[in-house]
Every structure is written in structure tokens, then in C-alpha cells.
Amino acid sequence: MLRGVLERRYDHEAKFLNLSELAQDEELKSQHIFDLKSTASKFFPAMMRVLELSFDKPEERDAAVTSVSLANNDLVDLAAVTTLSQTLPKLQNLDLSNNKFEKLEHLHNWRRRFVNLQHLILTGNPLEQNDSNYHKDVRTDEEIAKKARTTDLPFPIRSPLFKDEGGIAEQFVRIYFAGFDNDRVALASHYYDEQSEFSYAVNTQAPRDPNSTQRSEPGEWETYLKSSRNLKKIQQLPARQARKYRGTQAVADAIAMLPLTRHPDLASEARKWMVEAKMVPGVPDPTGASPGGVDGFLITVHGEFEELNLSGQPSKKRSFDRSFVLGPGGVAGVRIVSDMLTLRSYGGTQAFEPENFDAWTEPSTILPVAEPAVPGLPAGLSIAEAEQTVAQLMQQTGMTLSYAKDCLDQVGWNYLGAVEAFGKVRGSLPAEAFVLPTA
Template sequence: MKLIIKTTEDSKIIEDGPQNPVRVVHTTGTIDAIREFIRSRHQNGFLNLENMAQDNILRSAQIIPPGSSTGRSDVGAVMMKVASQLFPDITTISFASNGLRSLAPISSVAQFFPNILNLSFKGNEIRNYRDLENLSGTKKLPNLREIIFLDNPLRDRDIAKHKDDISYRSEITRLFPSIQYLDQQPVGPKISFGLGDIVDAKSKTASLPVPIRGNFFDSPDTQAMVLEFLTTYFKLFDTNRTLLEHMYDISATFSVSTNITISPTQRSKGRGGDNWSEYTESARNLSRLKDLSDRTKRLHVGNQDIVKEGLMPLPETKHDLTDASKFSVDAWQTGSLLPAVCIYIMVHGEYEQAPVRGRGYTKSFDRSFIIAPAPPNSSAAQHGWKCLIISDQLTVRQYNGPEAWQPEPELDVPGAVSSAVTSAFNAAGGAPPMTNTATGTTAIAPPPAAGVGPDPNQTPMQGISPEQHVKAQELQQLTGLNYPYSVQCLAAVGWDVQGGVILVNQERANIPADAWQVPRF
């Protein structure tokens, strides 16, 4: 039988007990050589294990390091065990230039250095993402801050395939979610999506499902302006898209993308995919479009190009604005993001698409707008629009219903936002057109309840009493008229607010565009 002689100290390394997977049997000379090697490669918490095949200490002891196909699979585990005993304060290890084809040979680093901060695998032969799984995940290396895979076939091939490193960086950060630096570059800030206290500080995970809240507006002014904008926009989108030309800025952008994945709702009902033929020529799906000219062609710039080439080719639609539960609206002012202060709007909802080959379709959609106040002399203002569209992005999806955003009762939005959404949407169905007396053009009149609120800093007009001033601002709130026209209207009805409301509704079609309030952002 083979005789093996070992010291007590060597026994701790070679056979460490039933819970330790290290079961290495080496000679005392081998263990001593590994100790000497580790000491020679350590400095101030950094363990340099680069290019181990050329190390004189290991070559003299005839130790084949991890990465070689002819070496023992347990050498890496012995090295990590020895290193943890000699230098437990190690925070950084470099395995560069070792010919590693996977992380399996050195996977014991997670066992012996669970709090390691930095790892480098530069210049190895790693080719597939599955070869990283021996060390991936937050449970194995929860504190890992930086990892390097430069000069590996995995990285080089992925970047060459996709023409950029977006897919590669996304996959690595998925496998190693704790890292802050990848290949010596920041991976970007983590996005919490407003989870706040829902995220557990210790586990850094969210308790799901996250409570669902209702529509969000950062102020009553934003709410009024956005609801008026959306009801008018969607009505024209469904009935006469050519009138939308004046609503887009001359440098505005528009694009549409499609998500053709069959939704869980469709799958549960046994339905297959929808018809997407009418979107094929215009969809700007960047994950599929790699050619720069195709990407550029499908991004529409300017009001005329947007309407003629972007909106008109899309199939006919019908947005049921009488049921606000089918829509979710979030909107907030963006500060000085653009030259003018803007409002960012995100809408989730659904619409009925015109039948294709005799069959109609219900589509879900996401739409994001950036709108800004329309300058007084702009085409938008002359056609009765209070704001301009700066950016418009539309994503169309398989129908999945509105259940995802229906608020839990105790978390419903404060005040009367939900009822205001319903009121504004309902009003859009019957609002009479508004004619600009100067140009003769027609637009859809804003609903009475959705007017922008009066300016609290407005000073009374000359000859107007404080009581009349208050009534003028009340009429502004109820009708959407600006202050001078509110005063003029009330003077005509003997300063009766209700009479003023009736008069505005009766004459709405003849009220000029400049009589309506300009949004205060």
C-alpha cells in the first residue's frame, strides 16, 4: 500500500473535516511549495495569481496550476485554503493569464474568501456565460465590487456580434448583481424603481408584490393640463390625425416599437399572437434593427414627417376614453431638462385596432410624451393648442388588460384624481369643437373641468373689486378661460359665476384660442 506521511498542520489543509469539500492528498513538499508560492504573491491584501504556469516555485515543485487541462482539479482549492490561513485579509485576487476556460477550477474562492471585493480574470479563455456560474450570484460573493473579463473570447465575441457592449455588460451584471465596476468601467447606478422601504436593507431584495398605487401627478396644475392634453390628443388620433401636425414641434421626434411576445393573458385564454403586419414597416425595435440607416429612417423628426410618415401609416384605432380604469397616467414637471420647463407623461392603456382580414384586435400600449408650453405666435397656439409635443414614443404590445395598475383600495391616489381622470376622459367624448376666429381653423375644445388653475399671484384688474376678482378666478378654475376673458364674461352676466359658466359652455365653439389659459409649468 502507498505510504503517506504528513504533519499535523498539513492535515488541516489536506483533510479539513466533513463540512469542507477540500479532500486533497499531496506530499508535505507540495504543501510547503504552495505556501511559499502564496507568500511570494501576496502584498497588502492583494493576491497576484497571474500566469501561474510560468512561476518558478510551482515549476520546481512540479505543481500544475488551475487552468491546465493536465493538472489536478483540486489544486485551486488547496491554494485558496492556504491563502485564507496565511492572509485572511485578502480583498483582491487576480487570476489573469492562466488559460482558464471556466471559473470551476478556482470556484473555492467563494468558500474561503466570501467577502472578496475585487476579482480579475483578464486574458483567459472563457467563452460562454455558463462557465461563470460557479461564482455567480449574490449568495456566493455578496460583497463583490469589481470584476474584470477583458481579453476573453466571451467578451470579445459578444461585442463583435452586437456591435456594442450593451448585451455583454447587461449579462455580466445579471450574473454578478453586486458589482459596481466591470472591466474598469462603472456599471451605472442601481435603479430602485421607487421601491423605497419595500426593499429589505439586509437582503437587498424587495418584498413582492409591490403595493399598487393609482395615477400620479406632481401638482394639480400638471394634472389639469395633462388630462386636457391626453383627451384631446387621443380623440384626434382616433378621428383625424392630420390635425395633430400643429401639435408637434418642428424638431419633435416620434418612434413606434412593438413587443410581439404573447402575453400571459392571451396565453391563459388559449389565444395565439396578434397580427402585426401593419406595424412591420415602421417599428423601430433597436434589438432587431442593427443597421444604422434603418434606425435613422424609422425615427421621425419634425411635425410634418411625424404625421405623414409616422402616424398616418399606423392602423386605425379607438381609445375608449369613457372608462378611465383602462388607462394609467403618471406625469410630472421635468425642471430645466430642455430650454423650456416641460411635463413628462407616461400613459399605459389599451385601444381597439381596426380589423385586419375581418378580425379586430385589442392592443395594449405604453406611450411617453414630453410636452412644453406653446409659444404665443406658434402654429400650435394659433390652432388652439396650449402645449407642444417635444418627444413622443409609442410601444405597442399584445393585449394584457389593465389589472397591473389597478390600485389597492387603501393606496388609491389622494383627493379626486381618479374621478378627475374619469371626468376628463368622459368630457372628451362630447366636447364641441373650438374655432379660432382669426384663422378659421378648428380644434377640440378643452373640457370645462380640466382648465388650468388661476394664477395665485394675479393682481386685480383696474376697476375690479376684491369680490369680483375672486369670482373671476373662480370662473377661471371652472372653465379654463384666462383672467381677462373671465372678467369680460362675468361683466356680461352681471358677475354671476354660474351664469358665466353657462355662457362659456354655450359660446365655447366661438371663443378664440387666446382666451384660454396658457399652462403655468
């Protein structure tokens, strides 16, 4: 159905995608897409995903669609359509006329996006009368080229462990953090399902920014501590279980309770991010078709954010580490299996800045970097061999990824020893140790 909408509204000769007046589209009305907020919020991201899958390469997509109209859609902000900037970052012409944007701030989600944009139409919006700062900035071709050179960096500073597949990891990170800053309810329904788990922990002992010349301020962690799952401090099992949220609604409620945030722009402030990603086997399959699990992603993000007060103004800067385990499924084609967030006082970015940042602007100069040794693995055991061993143990025992890895850790990664150890403790393992209930 979504593919049909795109085909009907696409002008091949003009390279123009007309997404105006979507609520009046007869086919969408017959499908009752906009009758419920839950389906309406998923519609545009899903359509953008279908558009992405219609092309083999991003370059082909950028060449095919250079102009888009979102006119007459009653948009008050960009929350519902924010994924347009990830799907069509090289857009040249954008029509946002006759919507309900009251202030320029309502367009800030797309600041520093669309670096090739030549025409932006905003006529017919209340901001023409309401916003005294309303004006038009015109960039020269030279300024556009300079902007592209300074922002079109490799997706945020990657470590040697950034291994993507079809742009899945990159796309997820770009969409997830934009959604976390702007619409957490829609984000929860987009990526989490009833098997998804989320927890966060506050690390109050983490080092602060070593380059800071200002006096350290109090951490002010009171808002977070009541649900913090710091396992070094929370020893009782009921308290630990109560601080782990499972299911779409539980996760939505949990992340909604956290203070508002604003993360650095992924395009123009790449120095403030580090993203690691790799494929992992044995991710639980919610359909039950693959008892040994399926392939997924482990994505670890290190960075910072500004905590916002109720009026939307920055009140405190913090650092964070976040680990996601992704698997196939969900409305986006990707579901979050596990999401663990660690919060700490602002510690700067020195720990993950490259020595020569300018080298990242020239991808051809980057030399391959040897994969470092992984703490906990015996000498001579590669990551690929370790992953294969974990997958084999999961298949034989039915244990989850984390329990299988812990079992191997305890016996020095001796496979037969792990099988023997599992046989001794199998009866005492909790139900959560297994991908599927065992007989």
C-alpha cells in the first residue's frame, strides 16, 4: 500500500515526490491510517523505510528525488516527518507551505540538515505573522560546498569495531536519538515491542571533564536515582527486577519520565560522538521459528547531551554510554531487544577523539586498523571464533546470549567444560536464562 502511494505521487521527469494533503488521500482514508494516533505516528517513518528499500544505493535515491512537497498536512512541528532528513539528506527543494508552523523553532529539528537545499517554501504558515525573527537566509554555492565539506564526515567517528550491514546501524542511530529528543512516545512504538527490555543506571563516581576550568557542580541526580539499576548498589532481587522495564508501554513510560534532552547534531558535531557496531548471532527470535536465535546488531554509543528544563532551556550537560541489541522485526524492520543506558557527569570527549580529526574528512586516507584484543577472551581466540562458540552453546543449551557468554567466561572458553557446567546448574537457572522455555 505504501509503495503504491509513493508511485502515484512521484513525478519521474521532475524528480518530484508530492506528499501534500496526505490526510485527503482516498486510499489512505480507506485504510483509516489517520484515524488513530498510533497508526498515524508510524505512517511516515514506515513510508520512508519503503522508499529507502526501493533503491539499491543511497546515491540512486538522492538522484531520483530532488524535490518534496509536504504542503497542506496540518503540521505544527516536524515530529511526524523528521525521518525525511535521514532518507533524503541531499534534497534540493522542499515545500512546507500551508501548514501550522507558528515559530521557526518548530523547524529546528532540521537545522544543519539538507545541506544541498536551494529552495524552501514556508508561505501560508502562521510564523509569517507570529515570528518577528522570520527571515530568509540565502547561501551561495561556495557556502554550500564549504558546508558539505565540513559536515559530510564519516558517520560519527567510528572505531575499528564499526561493522554495519546495509546501513542498518547508521540509520538506527540517526533516527533513534532524534526521536529520543523530540517524541519518545512515537519512538517507543517504533522500535520497542513486548519483549524489549530497557534499564538505566547512574554512575556517580565517573571522572569529570579533565579539561574543565570551572568549578564542579553538584550532580543533581535525584530525578534519576529512584529508578536507577546500578547493580553495584542495588543488591536485592525484587529491586533489580522492578528497575528493568519490559514491553512497549513500560519502556515508553520509563523513558518519558526521564528529563528532556538535546543531543549534539550527528552531522555537524561528529566529534562529540563515538559509535561502535558489530553483528552478533543468537539474538532471540520472537516468532520462535529459530530456537537458536537470529543475527542482530550490538551497537554501543558514547556521547553527551544537554538536559533541558521544563521551558526547554539547557540546564546541565551530562555524558552517557548506551548499548543496544537489535534484532529483525517491528514496524521499522528493526526491533530493540535490549537497551541499557548509563548516565554520568560530563566527562568530555577526549577519550574517543582521534589524534588527527582532519583525516576523517578524507576517507581514502584511512588505513585499516587491526582489531584490538578483547578483554576476557583467551589469547589466540578471535572475536569471530568466540561468536561461533557462543552461538553453538546457545543452540545446544537453549540459553540466551548473555548466559551462554557468562558460562564460557567461567570455564575459560572451553566448550566441553561449558556444556558440562551447564548440565550441573541447569535446574537452578531462572526462566530468563533461556531463549524459549525448556521442557
